[in-house]
Amino acid sequence: MEMNMNKEKTNSVINELFLDSRGDFFKMIKAVSKGVIRPLQPEDFKDLYLSISKEQGEDLTQLIIKNNYKNIVEFGTSFGISTLYLALGAMETDGSIITTELIESKAQKAITTFKKAEVDHLINVKIGDAMKTLKDHTTPIDLLVLDGWKDLYLPLFRMLAPNFHKDTLVYVDNADMKETQHFLDVISQNPTYHLQPMYNGKVYLISSL
Numbered sequence: 001m002e003m004n005m006n007k008e009k010t011n012s013v014i015n016e017l018f019l020d021s022r023g024d025f026f027k028m029i030k031a032v033s034k035g036v037i038r039p040l041q042p043e044d045f046k047d048l049y050l051s052i053s054k055e056q057g058e059d060l061t062q063l064i065i066k067n068n069y070k071n072i073v074e075f076g077t078s079f080g081i082s083t084l085y086l087a088l089g090a091m092e093t094d095g096s097i098i099t100t101e102l103i104e105s106k107a108q109k110a111i112t113t114f115k116k117a118e119v120d121h122l123i124n125v126k127i128g129d130a131m132k133t134l135k136d137h138t139t140p141i142d143l144l145v146l147d148g149w150k151d152l153y154l155p156l157f158r159m160l161a162p163n164f165h166k167d168t169l170v171y172v173d174n175a176d177m178k179e180t181q182h183f184l185d186v187i188s189q190n191p192t193y194h195l196q197p198m199y200n201g202k203v204y205l206i207s208s209l
């Protein structure tokens, strides 16, 4: 009963965030226009959600439940849409999530949102550069979600790989972006890993063979 109410609350907060994220289109034009006069920086995207889709979120929740994932790590919290879907899964598996966000204002807003959805007890938000905030991570990882800036996918994967086990799954979002190709090329050359595309290649799932 209580878990159902929790799920309802989380789903309603997710819907509110998706509604608010409709502003991303115009904010993106504004952000990208700054790139005409200087190289773009993460701060330029501080007001954008850049979130995964509803379909992706719902599938992620089911993936967690189906595989009984408990230890979940996410790179790229933004305002917390994907993290809330992870929490819906973790609620069922008695799991927990460590998520990390570079931009302080985004992380603070996500923390407030997790409290509002009453899932904050499941989520540890680490504020700062993932290469630093996850540097001392030692817990085995069941599910790693990569959804931050793409140039860090490879170094972060390598840094966290000692915490992978035979059933670890790495969820790679925006796999169809040019910036993600080098990462996927390197991983696909490693015979230890199996890569599986989803949603016409927007996402890749990496597992151990």
Ligand SMILES: C[S@@+](CC[C@H](N)C(=O)[O-])C[C@H]1O[C@@H](n2cnc3c(N)ncnc32)[C@H](O)[C@@H]1O
Pocket (backbone or CB within 6 Å): 042, 049, 050, 051, 052, 075, 076, 077, 078, 079, 080, 081, 082, 083, 100, 101, 102, 103, 106, 128, 129, 130, 131, 147, 148, 149, 152
């Ligand atoms: C695509 S958005 C994440 C969207 C989120 N996963 C969702 O679906 O709601 C990428 C986020 O990664 C963050 N980010 C970029 N570089 C980072 C870094 N080095 N460490 C932590 N977060 C970073 C960005 O600030 C941005 O908010």
